[in-house]
Amino acid sequence: MNTNISDTIKISVKDLHKSFGKNEVLCGISADVKEGEVVCVIGPSGGGKSTFLRCINKLEDVTKGQIVVDEYEITDKKVDINKARQNIGMVFQQFNLFPNKTVLENIMLAPVDCKLLTKEEAKVRALELLKRVGIEDKANAYPHSLSGGQQQRVAIARALAMNPDVMLFDEPTSALDPEMVGEVLAVMKELAEQGMTMVIVTHEMGFARDVADRVLFIADGVICEEGTPAEIFDNPQQKRTQDFLAAVL
Amino acid sequence: MLEIIQNFGPTLLEAMGKTLTMAFYSLIFASIIGLIFGVFAVVKNKFLNILAQIFVDIIRGVPMIVLAYFVFFGIPYACKNMLGFNLTLSALEAGIICLSLNCGAYMAEIIRGGIQAVPKGQMEAARSLGLPYLTAMRQIILPQAIRTMIPSIINQFIITLKDTSILSIIGFPELVNSAKGVVALTFKSFQVWAIVGVMYLIIITILSKLAKVLERRLSYEYKHKRHN
Numbered sequence: 001m002n003t004n005i006s007d008t009i010k011i012s013v014k015d016l017h018k019s020f021g022k023n024e025v026l027c028g029i030s031a032d033v034k035e036g037e038v039v040c041v042i043g044p045s046g047g048g049k050s051t052f053l054r055c056i057n058k059l060e061d062v063t064k065g066q067i068v069v070d071e072y073e074i075t076d077k078k079v080d081i082n083k084a085r086q087n088i089g090m091v092f093q094q095f096n097l098f099p100n101k102t103v104l105e106n107i108m109l110a111p112v113d114c115k116l117l118t119k120e121e122a123k124v125r126a127l128e129l130l131k132r133v134g135i136e137d138k139a140n141a142y143p144h145s146l147s148g149g150q151q152q153r154v155a156i157a158r159a160l161a162m163n164p165d166v167m168l169f170d171e172p173t174s175a176l177d178p179e180m181v182g183e184v185l186a187v188m189k190e191l192a193e194q195g196m197t198m199v200i201v202t203h204e205m206g207f208a209r210d211v212a213d214r215v216l217f218i219a220d221g222v223i224c225e226e227g228t229p230a231e232i233f234d235n236p237q238q239k240r241t242q243d244f245l246a247a248v249l
Numbered sequence: 250m251l252e253i254i255q256n257f258g259p260t261l262l263e264a265m266g267k268t269l270t271m272a273f274y275s276l277i278f279a280s281i282i283g284l285i286f287g288v289f290a291v292v293k294n295k296f297l298n299i300l301a302q303i304f305v306d307i308i309r310g311v312p313m314i315v316l317a318y319f320v321f322f323g324i325p326y327a328c329k330n331m332l333g334f335n336l337t338l339s340a341l342e343a344g345i346i347c348l349s350l351n352c353g354a355y356m357a358e359i360i361r362g363g364i365q366a367v368p369k370g371q372m373e374a375a376r377s378l379g380l381p382y383l384t385a386m387r388q389i390i391l392p393q394a395i396r397t398m399i400p401s402i403i404n405q406f407i408i409t410l411k412d413t414s415i416l417s418i419i420g421f422p423e424l425v426n427s428a429k430g431v432v433a434l435t436f437k438s439f440q441v442w443a444i445v446g447v448m449y450l451i452i453i454t455i456l457s458k459l460a461k462v463l464e465r466r467l468s469y470e471y472k473h474k475r476h477n
Contacts, residue, residue, distance in 0.1 A: 059373055086379030096374035100392045109388065110378035155374075162378055 004036035004195035005213060010166055011056060011199065016065035018051055025051045027221035028065075033166075033199060038192045040208035040229075041201045043218040044244055049201045052218060053168050056199065057088045070165060086114055089159030093171040095151040097143040097158070103130070104139045107158045116162065129157035133187050149180030153187055160191075167191065169200040173207075205249055209233050217241045250440045257431045257441075264427035265448055271341060271423060272410045275348035279409065282349060283356025288386065290361040301357060308354035313415050317347045321419040340421035347416065352409040359401045363394035396467050403460035407453050424448065 011033040018026040026048045033039050041049045054060045056067060058074050058081055067074040072084035098106050107126035111117040117125060130136040133153040135146075143151055152172055159167060169188065173181045185207050192198055192211050202208055208215055208229060215232040217225045217240075225238045233249075236242045289301035308316070321343040328336040338346070367390050375385035417426035428445045432438045 057377055059377065082376075082379045082381050084379075085377055088377070090374075090377040092370055092374060094368075094370050096368075096370035098371065098374070098389050098393075100389070100396075110375075110380055113384055113388070114379055158378070 004193075006035040008035040009033070010035045010037075010070060010197045012066075012068045013052075013056070014066040016052070016055060016067065017063045018048075018055060018060060019063045025221055026055070026063075029218070029221075029223055031216060031223065031226075033197060035165075035197055036195045037213045038196075038198045038200065038211055039214050039216060040212035041199065041216045041218055042203070042205065042208060042232075042244075043216075043224070047219040048221045049218045050170050053170050053199060053201050056168060057085050057090055059090075082114075086110075086116070086162050087165050089162060089164035089167040091152070091155050091159055091167070091169045091172050093174050095143075095148070095155045095175070097151055097155055099143050102140050102142055103135075103146070103154050106143065106154060107161045110158070111161050114162070122161070125161060126157070129160055130154075132160075132190075133157050134183070147180060148176045149183045152176065152180075152184045156184075156187055156191075166197045166199070169198065169202070171201050171203065173202070173204055203248070205233065205245075217244065219244065250444075253431070253435060253437060253440050253444065257435075260427055260431065261424065261444065261448065264422060264424045265452070267341075267421070268410070268413045268423040269452070271344050271348065271413050271416065271421065272406075274345045275352060275409060275413075276406055278345065278349035279352035279356050282353030283360050286353065286357035287360025287364065290357065291364045292382075301361075305354045305357055308350055313347060313351050313412060314418060316351060317343065317416060317419050320346050340416070340419050343419055344413070344416040344421050344423075348409055348412060351412065352405060355405050355408075356402065359398050359405060360394070363398035363401075364390055366397050367393045399460065399464050399467065403457065403463075407456060410453065410456070411449065 009032045011031075013029060013031045016026050016029040017024065029048075029052055031039075041052065043049050051060055055062050056069065056074065062075050065075065069084060069088055072079055072087070074081070074084060097103075098109070101109065104123065104126050107129060108119070108122040111122045111125065112119055127136060127139060130139055133156055135150050135153055138146060138150060138154070143154065146154065156172075172188065173184050176184065181204070185204065188198070188200070189207075189211050200208070200212070210229075212229050214226060215229050216223050217232060217236075217238075219240050225232065225236060225241045232241065233245065236245055286301045286304050289297040290305075292298070311319075321338060321340065325336050325338060328334055364386075371389055371393065372385055375389045376382070380388070413423050414425040417423060417429070420426070424445060428441050432441045435441065
């Protein structure tokens, strides 16, 4: 489906365990994501999908296991996590735009502060990105005056401004009104077609089937089943996967 | 009444000036102390968390009058008799130290609360972009926290301004202390204390109004309006 995939491994996760207190949320997850690959993670709520994603850029401390993204070993205590994160864009369910800054400032902040771009360069890039996500007319607006769909598109532009090699999406459309889901998914699909390496936690099964190169079904802290969208959606092997899909489709 | 204002107005105004001077310096130092301990309370560091907690607990747990006696009399005494050097604090210096510590502790709590009221996703979003913790704090978290903190901070500033009167007990010639002198000379306690009350009232009302303006200016709606 996707001709962008190379053999280079971008994200490597080995035997990932994560506990919150006594509660073990991830119980040994191993997965590799190749350059240009789009991986959708599906599964029941509380099954560990989001935690898995948040471990990849160390928003959650890993209890046990190894995660490597590009040349950065995220699980190494000595890694420069800020440098590593500059390479990993993340988009959140609640958008998390900075309400005290305009759309333009939201996008320019990190590239300028991390000294990747000058102010002028960052502005040019920000406007370019806003055009790409279709809201260049909102550059000087504050986030609270934007619709959810627009806010999420700004959030995507903000993450892209750092020119990351990898993008993580944590249920990017779950907090949106139904009529705004499409515009966000369209931006993501375009990004996928341009060869971005993406890991997407989602409940949008249609989108996963359409865009994913590979689907991971995570439940009870393990990867229950993985395969191409056709394998997972049309011919799931595990009882757990079958039950889940029967409930959501 | 008029007679008192004519004869002692300048004295009382000068004393008011001293009250304001003391409050002004105290509020500056208190803001710095509050910011430091407020941030200490929220960072991911057990030692700093505990340090902030101890500071706040001690200051909150001791009446300011005791703190004032301790700083003005206790500490110079300890320096002379236990540590062997002379330290003299003027009443103004001791007063500023007391008020700064006292107000600082409450400010630390306000700032801690304000920071914690900013949704967790804001810090996560900033960090996920590769911004260091302190940059995220300065650029994203504190500007948002300040908005919710402003009413409480102004409230605390007003309390501290009024608390300068407690420092009359260590002999600093601020408004209450001077008024006592005027009462002793004129025997007109009703008129003098009424005048002093009105003086505080005027200053604090002005301060409250300023706070309201500031609060409105910092709101997103105001910024939004200016942009469109």
